[in-house]
Amino acid sequence: MLTVGVDVGGTSVRAGVVDAGGAVLDTTRSPTPEGGAPLEKAVVAAVTELTARHPVAAVGLAVAGFVTENRLGVRFAPHLAWRDTPVAEEMTGQLGLPVVLEHDTNAAALAEYRFGAARGAKVAVLVALGTGIGGALLVDGQAFRGAYGVAPELGHLRLVPGGRACPCGKRGCWERYCSGTALGATAVELMATYPAMATVLDGASVTGRRVAAAAREGDPVARRAMAELAVWLGEGFALVADVYDPEVIVVGGGVSESAPLFLDEARQHYAAVVTGAGHRPLARVRTAQLGADAGIVGAATLARDLITDPGRPGIRRPR
Ligand SMILES: [Zn+2]
Known part of the structure; x- marks a missing residue:
């Protein structure tokens, strides 16, 4: 099973297809646009580009900002336009895939815990x-x-x-x-x-x-x-x-x-x-050990957990 991790940062949106071993198989990158709606569009475009080339089961977003406790929305992000935005729900609606969010540093830490230095x-x-x-x-x-x-x-x-x-x-x-x-x-x-x-x-x-x-x-x-x-x-x-x-x-x-x-x-x-x-x-x-890909790998890992562990927060089924 493959999942996509998207690193949504202040300067660029980077997405990658990640396998169960934490290997990044394919990537795409675009500049971070201004405004909430254009940012959602950029993330959807990045994921769509990758899902056209690979069978993908779920999507995780590593966001440079505060993510809600249920891992579905962004409260505030100093360098992004999202404010109290239900990002996961909107993304799931557009992508037709389960979506989960995490703070980018937490995502990177998770990647190091599963596959790297921790x-x-x-x-x-x-x-x-x-x-x-x-x-x-x-x-x-x-x-x-x-x-x-x-x-x-x-x-x-x-x-x-x-x-x-x-x-x-x-x-x-x-x-x-x-x-x-x-x-x-x-x-x-x-x-x-x-x-x-x-x-x-x-x-x-x-x-x-x-x-x-x-x-x-x-x-x-x-x-x-x-x-x-x-x-x-x-x-x-x-x-x-x-x-x-x-x-x-x-x-x-x-x-x-x-x-x-x-x-x-x-x-x-x-x-x-x-x-x-x-x-x-x-x-x-x-x-x-995972360098600049840590956020992508961590977010993709959370997306995988969403499928394999029903206890995890996130949106599983498109509505
Ligand atoms: Zn300070």
């Missing part, structure tokens, strides 16, 4: 380092979403009182120190503080991606920025471990592509500062 872990945390930090907590393979569906907001844990301002309105949030955006900000700060330090970076547009590339080449400022990210990452892991005591912490997102430049240091710092250091088992800290 396989079989009793308690697993995904920390996705991208533009911000996305967080997911899986307990026995089920996403923990809190009483109202917004947990866990790991990116906005306050790591540094009075620290860098965050668009969420607080200061010192974890994602201000460990996201791709933060990596650029740290490099800019370092250049201002140590103007004599040699660097290939210039002040104009220092992105996380550029800092990562420079760090790979051994650039002193970029290396230092990576070292700072590593320390804050370790601090954050320790907080997460104190609350959830996970078996595995999976580090994903675009920044994780540079993991060899910071992950060992982050692990060491985490091991040193976690409560009860030296007297408790530590979470294994691993890099995500």
Whole structure:
């Protein structure tokens, strides 16, 4: 049985046909349109393109936003037009297929649990380092979403009182120190503080991606920025471990592509500062294995569960 997973993000709608082993067999991609109705059309078009080529049993959507508890609608998505929209019902009506929704980070975590770095872990945390930090907590393979569906907001844990301002309105949030955006900000700060330090970076547009590339080449400022990210990452892991005591912490997102430049240091710092250091088992800290396809694979897996496990939420039959 094949299912389709659709990653509905702020910049693109990516869909893939996924088999029972989590392999992505075929994909399609289009830019995310503005407006709720055009977005639904884009998702339907992506799925229709794939169902024309493959026999598909169900569809899962990984959405960059808050999904309702019953996994059928979107409450709010900062970079998408959907507001209190019953997406699954509308999609099922148009596609004639069962549809289920999930928050994109939860979907990615599920994919890592079934097929990747968190396989079989009793308690697993995904920390996705991208533009911000996305967080997911899986307990026995089920996403923990809190009483109202917004947990866990790991990116906005306050790591540094009075620290860098965050668009969420607080200061010192974890994602201000460990996201791709933060990596650029740290490099800019370092250049201002140590103007004599040699660097290939210039002040104009220092992105996380550029800092990562420079760090790979051994650039002193970029290396230092990576070292700072590593320390804050370790601090954050320790907080997460104190609350959830996970078996595995999976580090994903675009920044994780540079993991060899910071992950060992982050692990060491985490091991040193976690409560009860030296007297408790530590979470294994691993890099995500499914890369940019994690959302697609996770959503497609939820769609498969909809067919194989009647207890799961979602719309099974077209009305
Ligand atoms: Zn924040």
